[in-house]
Amino acid sequence: MMQQILRDMFVDPELLAELNEEQRQILFYKIRQEQVRRWTERESQEEGWKRPLTKERNGDVQWLQGRDGEVWVWVMGDFPGDKPYEMIVKELMEERARRQAQLEAQELWRKKEEEIKQKFRDAITKEKARLVAGKWKEETDDRKAAKQEEECIQEKLKKQEEEERQREEEEIRRAEEKRAKGGRTCCMQTILSYHFFSIRPFILSTSFLVCRSKAADEEMTRKARWARDEYKRQSLRAIEKGHVAGLSGHFQKQSHWSHSTFIEPSVSPVPSNEVRPSPAWVRTPRPSSREMLILWFTEEQKPKQAGYERNGNAIAPWFHGIISRDDSETLLMNAAKGSFLVRVSEMIWGYTLSYHTASGFKHFLIDASGDYYSFLGVDQNRHATLADLIDFHKVREQNSV
Incomplete structure (x- = not known):
């Protein structure tokens, strides 16, 4: 993601809103470094393209002289075989008039053609x-x-x-x-x-034959519409099951780890049975819908054991799947300072680490678009799994206390 931003020199405003102040300053510093590097490289290339300066020539101008030794001068119309001055001026005026008439004719034809096209469009x-x-x-x-x-x-x-x-x-x-x-x-x-x-x-x-037939048709249409709406509601309910429900029970099994604690999810973060992935999975530059996020997690992240414990098939207690920023802050509001959780980001192909500090909440983006996991905007180590990244930073914080 960082390479793409430095290549395009553009940051999506929605993505920028997800970064905190420290990540923004680091991102702007990286962009400025890339601009200076490109400018220096372009200047060095232009230095090689400059042509060497030509040596000054010390020369003089020599005027053509006639038989009498004076500078040779030709007066238009006085030389033998030349046309009279009046005839030359007349020919020049005729040529100028001919060109002017040609231009006026072309302009008139252009206007006529435009009028014909306009009439055709009106027709x-x-x-x-x-x-x-x-x-x-x-x-x-x-x-x-x-x-x-x-x-x-x-x-x-x-x-x-x-x-x-x-x-x-x-x-x-x-x-x-x-x-x-x-x-x-x-x-x-x-x-x-x-x-x-x-x-x-x-x-x-x-x-009342006609009225009853119309009423029957309307009743059938209403039932069909109700069935479609009910199917959509059931599908959305199945997709959203396990992401936002049961918010009050999230704090019953908190684990305190020095100054970094995590929030346990109440249910499985991403449903695996409700939505079956499409066989033709093509990842777009950005996630466009909730269904795309679920498909991405199922196709790419689940085989990497993202969101699971390091050694085991159990869901990690700090992983909460696809929830919004407001929901994460609601979960962390009543938790102890230093508590955190990880959720699937809706802005990039990655995750967001939501952290509860004494001054409020901080949200850090985790880039998972490649074969590694790293914080976006910060030049840190790359980790093979999401659990490695979380454990690495928890240990670092514990050692710094």
Whole structure:
């Protein structure tokens, strides 16, 4: 990462924000050294390119002399065979006028060509607008026709329902008249009730056929959308499982190591079963998403036992996987001074060591883009594993006390 910054002479503002003041000053000092080195190298190259100065020539000018021994002078138009002065001036003026006319003709043609191109562009724009307007009008007509057809169907069904209702009412009225006259009242009432309740549901269902079909389509669309959203939520929940949950239980198993203590994660830092890595893994210059970080850790860092204990397959208590800067400060807020944790950085292909000091929190970037691990911006030793780097600096701090 440092070689790339010195090569491009550019530092990403977001990456610069992750560095503390000491790392920034060291990074600026390295950049200035590279600028001075390039300037010195370029100056040395230009020294070799300079041509040797030519020796001064001590010479003089000799004027051509005529037969009379005087300086030879030629007056335009007076020499035998020369054109008269007026004719020479006239030819020069004609040549100048011809060139001026040619330039004006070229400028006029350029303007005409630009006008033709502009007219052509306007014609294309108008044609596109006409096609869009025609398509919109056609869609509007189709919607109007569909709406009119739906209204016509509803009107017919409503009319049919009204006729059926009047017919049923007429039958009921006749039945009431017959009951008033006497006779088979109970039997007639039973028949009419059966006839009314057997026919009316069919009429009601037919009158609302279009509305119910639309409601069914909307219900199916809503269920499909809900299923997609639920799948996304379950996927994100599976990915984020073990990174931020259970923050209150992180301090139950702290190990105090002189002035450098670490925070234990509650669960596994990077899920290994939820997201399967893609077989075609190509690392970009910077991580673009959380999924890319998980894929990078699974493909490149997990085989190197990054985040694990030095001798064993257990997750190191100081490794917390992919968590944000705010989450790391929240974890360290209630911890003792000198506590630290390591998290996967979202800015570079590497990690961030978050450290709790008496004045606040400090965050140090660890470059893991190559085959080694080292702090970014500081010319220190390179380590083969992440655990070696952590143990090395913990021992150094313990010895300095």
